[in-house]
């Protein structure tokens with residue numbers, strides 16, 4: 001009989017929590033053959049990136065996964081826990097469910113942690129912690145090195161990406177679905193970030209650039225400052241806003257399934273958080289990462305750790321260019337000089353993005369690592 005897996009996801013804010021767990025649930029089912037349930041407390045956020053998810057329904061099957069609304073009544077109606085339980089991002093499992101795990105005894109309890117390149121993550125990866133009632137909880141850290149849990153990467157992802165790049169028409173066809181028609185020679189930039197005081201200076205630099213830039217803005221907190229910069233009340237999907245060499249379009253929400261295609265179409269991907277950041281790496285294009293801000297600047301250590309790893313095989317000048325760009329963006333500083341430096345090193349950063357992709361592709365993906373950890377634990 002197939003082993004059963006329950007993944008619990010509490011949406012703290014934004015889309016990263018559900019974005020990651022939804023991808024993982026699908027892969028565990030499709031690629032590893034487990035029977036998977038995904039418990040999520042905020043179906044409205046889920047529906048934004050996956051419109052097939054119905055609102056107001058307790059349980060629904062989608063892509064082979066049973067999606068359950070994590071609410072008290074439904075949890076207390078459960079009479080048995082799954083064989084493997086993933087508590088995503090320390091979301092605190094319900095007491096009733098923990099009691100079911102205790103009663104079942106032979107349950108693998110995993111806490112899936114946030115992604116970080118900090119070396120301590122590899123040291124803590126798969127460490128157990130004894131819980132009351134005798135259960136062990138194991139900490140599972142995704143990551144960028146062999147001694148971590150790896151990254152989410154569907155089995156066919158890179159083949160799909162390569163087919164997309166090999167075709168003349170697929171990018172055009174995708175862009176047409178979001179009403180984007182780039183002009184020849186334009187630099188295409190996806191823009192997905194948190195509110196950032198450096199934004200006006202980035203827009204200014206793009207508009208003063210010698211090359212034409214077309215920015216594809218994802219819905220989110222940048223909308224109002226972009227509108228202000230263009231002296232508009234608000235931005236509308238389907239309209240283009242222009243100033244000198246900058247054209248900007250606000251995109252509608254894109255289904256997560258199509259999100260990769262957007263990244264594949266662009267020459268630079270400005271991404272944020274965790275999931276879009278990883279997808280930008282699989283796109284093999286230069287990226288500008290806006291890391292999720294944490295208290296007391298903890299995120300800056302995380303940023304530095306990833307940068308050190310990512311830029312390891314890069315030439316010194318390009319390292320400086322990229323560092324300047326990422327630091328200015330994450331410190332919400334002026335982006336003018338950083339943008340000029342980036343454009344001077346763009347080609348090398350492009351080749352480097354492909355080198356990084358190839359290197360990361362050598363490691364097993366997160367779902368595979370979870371499945372083999374389970375096999376060994378049995």
Ligand SMILES: Cc1cn([C@H]2C[C@H](O)[C@@H](COP(=O)(O)OP(=O)(O)O[C@H]3O[C@@H](C)[C@H](O)[C@@H](O)[C@H]3O)O2)c(=O)[nH]c1=O
Nearest residue numbers: 014015016019049253254255256272273274275276292
């Ligand atoms: C805007 C948009 C996003 N998405 C998806 C892509 C990703 O799966 C997801 C965005 O997730 P992220 O890139 O991780 O960024 P985020 O800021 O939304 O999520 C963050 O949430 C915080 C609570 C976490 O602590 C962060 O680490 C991070 O995960 O939303 C779409 O599919 N379509 C869209 O139109």
